[in-house]
Amino acid sequence: MSKSSVMNTYGRFDVTFEKGKGVKLYDTNGKEYIDFVSGVAVNCLGHCHPAITKAVVEQSNNLVQLSNYYWNTKHTLLAEKLTENSDHDKVFFCNSGTEANECALKIARKYGTLHGNGDKNVILYMDNSFHGRTVGALSVTGQPKYQKDFMPLMGGVKNIKFNDINQLKENFNENVCGVIIEPIQGESGINNADVDYLKELRSLCDQYNALMIFDEVQCGMGRTGSLFAYKKFGVIPDIITVAKALGGGFPVGATIANERAASAFVPGDHGSTFGGNPLVCAVALAVLDELIDGKIIDSIPEKEAYLRSKLAVLKEKYGLINEIKGMGLLIGISINDGKFKDLVNKCFEKGLLVVTAGSDVVRLLPPLNVTKEDIDEAMALLELAMKEMVS
Missing domain, CATH: 3.90.1150.10 (Aspartate Aminotransferase, domain 1)
Structure with a gap:
C-alpha cells in the first residue's frame, strides 16, 4: 500500500x-x-462508542444530506440543545473549528460595519494563539511560524500579549469590532487565561461595543468539566466557537452567538454546503446526550x-x-x-x-x-x- x-x-x-x-x-x-x-x-x-454507532446507522437509514434551503429535524434539535445549555441564542453549523472561527470573524466584521463609522473593523488577537489554517483564521493566529510563508494575510487585525491587561487597554478603542481568544491556549502549551484578564476584556468589549469571541474548539464540549469552558471563568462571551468533540469523531463545527452578535447576519452573508446535515447532527446529539444526560x-x-x-x-x-x-x-x-x-x-x-x-x-x-x-x-x-x- x-x-x-x-x-x-x-x-x-x-x-x-x-x-x-x-x-x-x-x-x-x-x-x-x-x-x-x-x-x-x-x-x-x-x-x-455504541451511542455514535447507533446514531450513524439509524440516521443513515433516514436522511444523510440536505440543502440548507430546507429545515431538518436533527439540525433544529442540535441547535436547541446547544442554546439551552449555554447563555446564547443562535447557532451556525459548519464542518470544523477553523470554519467556525471564520464565521465568528465575519460576524465581528459585519457587526462593526453596522455599528461603526466605517473604521470599526479591527480584530484583536493574542500572541501564541492558534485558530486554524485558512487565511482568515491564520491571520489571527499569534504564531509567526505558521504565518510567514503565506503573507500577506488578512489586514485589520492586531496581535496583543496574552494576559497583559495594560496592553489590552492600550490597544482597545472605538475601531475594535471584535476580540478572539482561547480561554485555554491548547496548541501553544496549555496556557490558561487569567480570570481578571477576561473580566477586563468583557468590560472593554461592552464599553466599546465590540464582540468577545471565545475559541473553545479544543477546550470546549466538556473537557474542562463544564460543557463550555467559559463557565469555568465566570465570563460570558458574545460568540463561542466549538468543533472537535462536538461530533465525537464526525466533522462538525458550530458558531454559537447571542442575539446581539447573531443579528448582524442576514440570508446570503454566510453559508456551508454540508453544515448542519442530518447525519452529523444526529451524531452530535448522541454525543451531547452521553456527555450531559449520561453525566x-x-x-x-x-x-x-x-x-x-x-x-x-x-x-x-x-x-x-x-x-x-x-x-x-x-x-x-x-x-x-x-x-x-x-x-x-x-x-x-x-x-x-x-x-x-x-x-x-x-x-x-x-x-x-x-x-x-x-x-x-x-x-x-x-x-x-x-x-x-x-x-
Missing part, C-alpha cells in the same frame, strides 16, 4: 491504524495502543484529580516534569531540558499515544469517559518511558 499519493502536510508517525475500541487503538500489525490524544480532543467518547461531564473533576495525583508521583520520582498544567482532562506536562519530543516518541514505542504542545509541553487528552483503570494503564506506560529516559 503506497502512501506517496497523500499530500505532505503532516509529520506522521510510522504507524497505520485500522481499528479502535474505547480508549484503545490497534495498528495493522495488531499492536495495541492507549490513545491519550483522542484525535487532539476529538474522540470524547473514545473509539466506536460524563460531571465525572471530569474526579478524573482530573486522579490523573494529576498520578502525574505528581511521576514528577517527584523522575524529575522530568517541571509543571502540570491545564484544566479538566486538558492536561499538559512541561518537560525539562527540551526532552518533550523524546518523551512523546518513547511513549509511542511503549504503546501510549500523547502529543506535543508549544515549546516544552506534552498534552494528555484522554476520552472524557476514560476510566481510572485506563488512567492507571496509561500512567504505567508513561512511567516506563520516563524510566528509560533517565536511566
Whole structure:
C-alpha cells in the first residue's frame, strides 16, 4: 500500500491504524495502543462508542444530506440543545473549528460595519494563539511560524500579549469590532487565561461595543468539566466557537452567538454546503446526550484529580516534569531540558499515544469517559518511558 499519493502536510508517525475500541487503538500489525490524544480532543467518547454507532446507522437509514434551503429535524434539535445549555441564542453549523472561527470573524466584521463609522473593523488577537489554517483564521493566529510563508494575510487585525491587561487597554478603542481568544491556549502549551484578564476584556468589549469571541474548539464540549469552558471563568462571551468533540469523531463545527452578535447576519452573508446535515447532527446529539444526560461531564473533576495525583508521583520520582498544567482532562506536562519530543516518541514505542504542545509541553487528552483503570494503564506506560529516559 503506497502512501506517496497523500499530500505532505503532516509529520506522521510510522504507524497505520485500522481499528479502535474505547480508549484503545490497534495498528495493522495488531499492536495495541492507549490513545491519550483522542484525535487532539476529538474522540470524547473514545473509539466506536455504541451511542455514535447507533446514531450513524439509524440516521443513515433516514436522511444523510440536505440543502440548507430546507429545515431538518436533527439540525433544529442540535441547535436547541446547544442554546439551552449555554447563555446564547443562535447557532451556525459548519464542518470544523477553523470554519467556525471564520464565521465568528465575519460576524465581528459585519457587526462593526453596522455599528461603526466605517473604521470599526479591527480584530484583536493574542500572541501564541492558534485558530486554524485558512487565511482568515491564520491571520489571527499569534504564531509567526505558521504565518510567514503565506503573507500577506488578512489586514485589520492586531496581535496583543496574552494576559497583559495594560496592553489590552492600550490597544482597545472605538475601531475594535471584535476580540478572539482561547480561554485555554491548547496548541501553544496549555496556557490558561487569567480570570481578571477576561473580566477586563468583557468590560472593554461592552464599553466599546465590540464582540468577545471565545475559541473553545479544543477546550470546549466538556473537557474542562463544564460543557463550555467559559463557565469555568465566570465570563460570558458574545460568540463561542466549538468543533472537535462536538461530533465525537464526525466533522462538525458550530458558531454559537447571542442575539446581539447573531443579528448582524442576514440570508446570503454566510453559508456551508454540508453544515448542519442530518447525519452529523444526529451524531452530535448522541454525543451531547452521553456527555450531559449520561453525566460524563460531571465525572471530569474526579478524573482530573486522579490523573494529576498520578502525574505528581511521576514528577517527584523522575524529575522530568517541571509543571502540570491545564484544566479538566486538558492536561499538559512541561518537560525539562527540551526532552518533550523524546518523551512523546518513547511513549509511542511503549504503546501510549500523547502529543506535543508549544515549546516544552506534552498534552494528555484522554476520552472524557476514560476510566481510572485506563488512567492507571496509561500512567504505567508513561512511567516506563520516563524510566528509560533517565536511566
